[in-house]
Amino acid sequence: MGPSHFRTLGVIVFLFLAAVSLRPWKDCDAQFERAFEPARLLGNLAFPVSWLARDEVRAAEADLLAHEEARRAEGRAVLLAAQTRAAPRQDVLAHGRGLIHAEVFEHVQENPDRVLVRFAPGARVEAGMPVVCGDFYVGRVVSVPRAGEAAVDLVTGQDFRVGACVENAVRAADARPAPASLSAGEIPLLVVGGVVPRGRPGEKGARDLLLAVHCPSDRGAAAGEVRVREVDLGQDPFSALADGFLLGTLERTARDRASLLAVRPGLDYSGGLFQIAIVCPADRSGAGPDLARDPFDEAAWIDVSLQLQGDPTFWREGRIVRAGRDRNLEDGAALELGGNYLGCIARAGARSSSARLLGDAGHVISALASPVDADGAPAGAPIAIGRLTSFGRDRSTGEVFLRWEAAVPLPEEDGAPGVVAAIYTAAGQRAVPPGLRVGWTVLPRGPGPFLLRVRQEEDGLRLVALRAWRDPARGGPKEP
């Protein structure tokens, strides 16, 4: 084959590979991963390099493990506090109802308005039961595929509908008179479900997530507190249990030159939903908050070693883990040491896996913030801050930049500084247990987004031995 033929063929192959690289085609990507996995054996040649500064590495590992129990206890305490917050705070909402605590462990990929939750396997959960978080309505149970697990449809779903009323309604100044069917003093009714389409770029509040309002009994209502009020009780025996729970505040919003009624939710449905409560008849209530899964259950963690402390691509924080599906690792599985969250498995191979540390740009975690005082002691209830996306690491200070959307912002108070908080992993990711410490930061007040500077106790950059999470339900590890 002549040089010109070689180049033509080479360019064609290059274009194909480039297209697959930029627009991942899952099967093809997986085939390349499989074909290249044996090449990781070459990494064994680098053992002299990984021996460099091994005493320093061992000292760091020993130091982390020495305080592991204290971090575990703090993580469990934060989780229990977060679960307690899942129960309604208003007595009137708790009265005459039972509550079953549950934890979100997965957002369904094909349907972002559906979450999977875990609860105590003995609890009698049925389809149709309302789901709440604090005083806020979340959605309802649609199925119970197995004991201890349920699928929940969120109120943000396009086809979801729930009856509601507006308390303390305020009518718009330019509104037409209330309809004759609505007598004086009567509260306006409406139906809520789905979300209002996002606005045009540049439009005020264009990216805000607002719940859609349907069939309002008074179109002149412009503000007020929206609470669930199911009037059609014939279809579902559990729907009345949701009455009184908050949906949010009514407001008018501009979309495409029109003024729409919408509900501003008090919850971050897209990423801040972790600990919830399933409302049931009072006689079915659970004993109280209990951890749906203990994040530090020894059966769920295995020791793994890294190929090398580093990545040839200098701006990445990737690692190769010497364990894969042979030891029940899965994509997204958490990596920790001493109770500190360090990263996750990006793709689990047959006998080895690629992993990324927290400082790898694009790494996403669900997080809880636990406010702390000057001495580092807990100083308030945990805050579900939702998803944080890594924007890399400041190599000069070692701090990680994490982008926080602040979908539900912290209230602004005159001159009040931000909230100093310890960040922990939250529920919502199947293979990342909640309660692992991520680091410390200052949460700014007011609407976001913000780029948080997070200080980690250990960044994991020099470690060679970590622990990886594996699902205990999948059976014991197969030791090679």
Next chain:
Amino acid sequence: MILARLLAWVLLAVWLTWLFAIQARLGAGSAAAAWIPELGLVLAISILAHLEEREGPILALVLALSRSAFSSEPPVALLAGSLGLVLLGFGLRSVVELTGPLWRAIIAGGLVLVFDLWLALVHAARSLGAGPQVDAGPLLAAAATSALLALFASPVLARLPGLTPLRSRRW
């Protein structure tokens, strides 16, 4: 003869693996990571300067395999980047004298910059804009130090033990 060439390719894989390991280890957690030259790529470019064109795909494959031993980048992106680097290198070799010190340094710096830009582009595309783009400054720093390495060390790298059978007399 065939056995000698086969052994040379195996030894190249070993050298590349060591160089990528050293590069990765030096850069881990270092504030000066961007200033560490792309040791493995500079060796590959040094070999490419004297390689028969029909053996270009083998060089691309060995380069991608060696880097994938430590890299979290998708293998398909590494293979595409390596093949692109080899094709670009052969194209430039027919225009300028790659064995001359000045052009060798300039071409090595340029190829390293293109390779790193490619990996940054793939990372950005795959994370769907969830993360930041890599600044041009650190990429230029890596390219500059790689160019300097190629200027002073490329002849030595191309003559590392076991790699002589890969040199063609034509180049």
